[in-house]
Amino acid sequence: MNETKPSWSLKLLLSSSLAISGAAIVPFQLDSSGIQSTVAEAASTYTTTANLNLRLSAATWSPVLLTIPSGSSVTYISTYGSWYKVSYGGKTGYVASQYVSVSNTSAYYKTTDRLNMRLTAASWSDVVTVIPADATVKYVSRYGSWYKVTFNGKTGYVASAYLTPTSAPVPPSDYYKTTANLNLRLSAASWSDVLTVIPAGSVVKYVSRYDSWYKVTYNGKTGYVASEYLKPTTVTTPTDTNGTGKTVVIDAGHGGNDPGAVYGSVYEKVIALDIAKRLAGILSSTYDYNVKLTRSNDTYLSLEQRVSLNKSYKGDVFVSLHANSSVYNTAHGHEVLVPTSESYTTNPYVSASRSLGSSINKEIASRISTIQNRGVKYQNVYVVGRNVSPSTLVEYGFISNSSDRSYLTNTTYRQRMAEATASGIHQFMRSYY
Known part of the structure; x- marks a missing residue:
């Protein structure tokens, strides 16, 4: 039977329809057959899922170059609507994309230019974010010439023409x-x-x-x-080697049958232990100190036991953590207690203890300005005055005051208190040791 082949204008019209039906408009160029095809994207290998005709152009009426057996690997070149331009057995042509599946696509790609991540696989779709050049994105799936990727916590579609395969991110430095x-x-x-x-x-x-x-x-x-x-960097600590290997003893005040200051369901012993654990983590991970806790749970310790533990740990500094209380609910603010010069004090590190307290107080004041700074006070406190290393006691605020209490019961502020205390300890360690 004689068959009239479609005219060139009809082919162009059909080609345009196919491109639109592909749901993604991308840059195109004319190949040797005169058919428009999308610009080649990052190379991938596909596997045929059935015996598949490799055709001269992207049309079901186009001449068949050869039949590719099911399960064969073909090399992807570009996308043309629902057709893929591929190479197989030394020949290049077009196959119906529904009969191939991805067999090896890189898990990660690097952008070759600034690249719009879009909400859907279309050039007119809303831009989710702009990905910088040389950024690494993680591959999720493919939609024609578009890749669905994740970058910076966002997921969307990018034109694969601007991606190049790259290896998985290198394990980070410490x-x-x-x-x-x-x-x-x-x-x-x-x-x-x-x-x-x-x-x-x-x-x-x-x-x-x-x-x-x-x-x-x-x-x-x-x-x-x-x-x-x-x-x-090859630096082994985040600042310098001063203080590395030094031991910081953190004493969470009260505990067990000694709740400390109490206001309703708010207990000083709970607040002190929470800040102590946060502080220990920061001192260890950020500043590389050897950290010891006098208590890590709701346990009662006498004042003598706390000092004794500091001795056994060979602590280079000792910091006791507390929350204050007063019969006057207007009393508020944080303060730091250091040794007096009276006969009560047997700690040989009076001057150093005052420097330690001053350093911590300064950091808390500068980082948490919303809480009043009551300053550094000289008081006869057993764990400070009877200790055997630079020692201080921190009162983070008054449980009896509604404003201070709102801070003391807020985990964000307790973290900030711990961070400020850690910084103060570190500043002292760097200057003293």
Whole structure:
């Protein structure tokens, strides 16, 4: 039977329809057959799921170059609507994409230019975010010439023409140095609140990775930074070697049948232990100190036992943590207690204890300005005056005061209190030892 082949104008019309039905409009070019095809994207290998005709052009009426057996591997070149241009057995042609499946696609890709991540696989779709050049994205799935990827906690579609396969992210270094002044943010997003600005040349400790963001600790704070402004460093501590190997003894006040100050369901012993554990973690992970707790649970210890534990631990400093209370609910603020010069004091490190207390008080005051600073006070406190190392006692606020109590019962503020205390201890250790 004689068959009239479609005219060139009809082919062009059908081609345009196929391109639109593919749900994604991408840059195209004319191949040797005169048919439009999308620009080649990142190379992948596909496996045929049935015996499949390799055709000269992207049309069911196009001549068959050969039949590819089911289970064969073909090399992807480009997409044309519902057709893939592939090579097989030394020949290049078109196959129906529904009869091939991805057999090896890279798990990670690197962008070759700034790249729009879109909500759907279409060039007119809303832009979710702009991915920087040379950023690494994680492959999720494929839709024609579009890849569904994740980047910086977002998932969307990108034109695969601007991706190149790359290896999985290299396991991170323990420590990194900043290459520029760098914002430490609350979360892994450029619009997130800035916790602090890390100066260029500073060393941060790596915690975890979130696509192109690193969660790090710096100067007692933990947050997210853009990894492109970090470079691995061989420094073994986040600041310097002063204080490395030193032992800090943290004493959570009260405990067991001694609740300390109480207001309703708020117990001083609970607040003290929570801050102590947070402080111990920061001192260990951020500043690399050997940290000992006098108590790690709800246990009663006498004052003598606390001092004795510091002796057995060979503590280089001793810091006791408390919350205050008063019969006057207007009393409020934080304060630090240090040894007096009276005969009560047998601690040979009076001057150092005062420096330690002053350093902690200064950091708390500068970091948490919403709580009144009552200053450094000289008092006869057993765990301070009768100890055998630089020692101080911190009162973080008054449980009896509604404003202070709101801070003391807030986990965010307790974390900030711990961070400020850790920084104060570290500043003292660096200058004293």
